[in-house]
Amino acid sequence: MTTPMLTKNQSLVFDILTKAEAPLSAYTILDKLRDQGFRAPLQVYRALDKLLEYGVVHRLESINSFVACAHPHEDCHSHGLVAFAICESCGQVIEFHDDEVDHRLMDWLKSQKFKAEKSTIEIRGHCANCAA
Amino acid sequence: MTTPMLTKNQSLVFDILTKAEAPLSAYTILDKLRDQGFRAPLQVYRALDKLLEYGVVHRLESINSFVACAHPHEDCHSHGLVAFAICESCGQVIEFHDDEVDHRLMDWLKSQKFKAEKSTIEIRGHCANCAA
DNA sequence: ATCAATTGCGTTATGCTATAACGTGTGCGA
DNA sequence: TCGCACACGTTATAGCATAACGCAATTGAT
Ligand SMILES: [Zn+2]
Ligand SMILES: [Zn+2]
Ligand SMILES: [Zn+2]
Ligand SMILES: [Zn+2]
Numbered sequence: 001m002t003t004p005m006l007t008k009n010q011s012l013v014f015d016i017l018t019k020a021e022a023p024l025s026a027y028t029i030l031d032k033l034r035d036q037g038f039r040a041p042l043q044v045y046r047a048l049d050k051l052l053e054y055g056v057v058h059r060l061e062s063i064n065s066f067v068a069c070a071h072p073h074e075d076c077h078s079h080g081l082v083a084f085a086i087c088e089s090c091g092q093v094i095e096f097h098d099d100e101v102d103h104r105l106m107d108w109l110k111s112q113k114f115k116a117e118k119s120t121i122e123i124r125g126h127c128a129n130c131a132a
Numbered sequence: 133m134t135t136p137m138l139t140k141n142q143s144l145v146f147d148i149l150t151k152a153e154a155p156l157s158a159y160t161i162l163d164k165l166r167d168q169g170f171r172a173p174l175q176v177y178r179a180l181d182k183l184l185e186y187g188v189v190h191r192l193e194s195i196n197s198f199v200a201c202a203h204p205h206e207d208c209h210s211h212g213l214v215a216f217a218i219c220e221s222c223g224q225v226i227e228f229h230d231d232e233v234d235h236r237l238m239d240w241l242k243s244q245k246f247k248a249e250k251s252t253i254e255i256r257g258h259c260a261n262c263a264a
Numbered sequence: 265a266t267c268a269a270t271t272g273c274g275t276t277a278t279g280c281t282a283t284a285a286c287g288t289g290t291g292c293g294a
Numbered sequence: 295t296c297g298c299a300c301a302c303g304t305t306a307t308a309g310c311a312t313a314a315c316g317c318a319a320t321t322g323a324t
Pocket of ligand 4: 222262
């Protein structure tokens with residue numbers, strides 16, 4: 001997917017996520033954007049929907065939060081499954097891809113005649129810095 | 133983990149999940165148990181917490197719902213990562229495990245010195261029956 | 265030029281998901 | 295008997311997400 005010009009609201013949300021060092025919830029984003037005129041959750045969610053569609057933002061299902069894609073110049077949709085390691089101490093997220101994991105999962109799904117549409121791979125734990 | 137005797141509330145919740153053909157949200161469970169005296173969400177969440185701890189129920193993060201473990205006689209905690217294929221049409225969930233996927237992910241995490249604690253692997257799409 | 269369709273935006277209200285905080289009762293070992 | 299752990303019940307609140315309305319700007323036929 002080629003990313004169109006972002007609207008004002010989309011840019012504001014994307015910038016916040018790009019600068020953030022950890023995933024942000026929609027309501028946290030809202031709070032950070034009140035000074036720029038944001039008043040309601042929908043303004044955030046609508047921007048997020050588009051950013052997700054364009055593939056420049058990912059949603060972390062296990063923590064109801066959002067992060068900017070760590071590989072902005074590739075197309076995250078194109079290299080198959082995306083996985084995340086999420087540190088529960090510092091919030092840092094490492095986004096990664098593994099072809100072997102992709103193929104194994106895809107093969108299994110194929111064997112079940114299951115038509116995959118969206119995938120979630122999230123590992124929560126502690127990053128190298130935070131592991132005691 | 134060896135599963136202790138379930139309390140009344142835990143049994144009620146577990147039975148509902150076992151009989152269900154699709155994952156249930158906590159509030160859906162609550163509604164189904166009103167006749168047995170359930171009145172508040174906490175009654176459900178507290179039972180679910182224990183059932184999750186015992187490993188006899190899984191939480192599906194991507195749809196905020198819960199399912200009974202499909203492998204009640206094994207210990208789901210013991211065979212590494214658990215993955216789910218979730219049909220968005222009929223709600224059917226297929227729970228599966230793949231050692232190869234486990235090892236690849238674990239190796240990657242190890243290479244990053246990331247200490248994994250909880251994992252989520254969920255594929256949403258359409259099952260063989262529902263795929264057009 | 266005009267009309268219709270699309271898209272983004274703002275606002276209010278609502279619904280769904282999850283937990284905090286308090287108190288009760290029961291069983292069990294010190 | 296005392297203290298503790300645990301399950302339970304209830305009320306209130308916090309956190310996450312969407313429905314439904316209307317308005318404005320854009321685009322692209324006709
Ligand atoms: Zn990405
Ligand atoms: Zn960390
Ligand atoms: Zn299981
Ligand atoms: Zn199906």
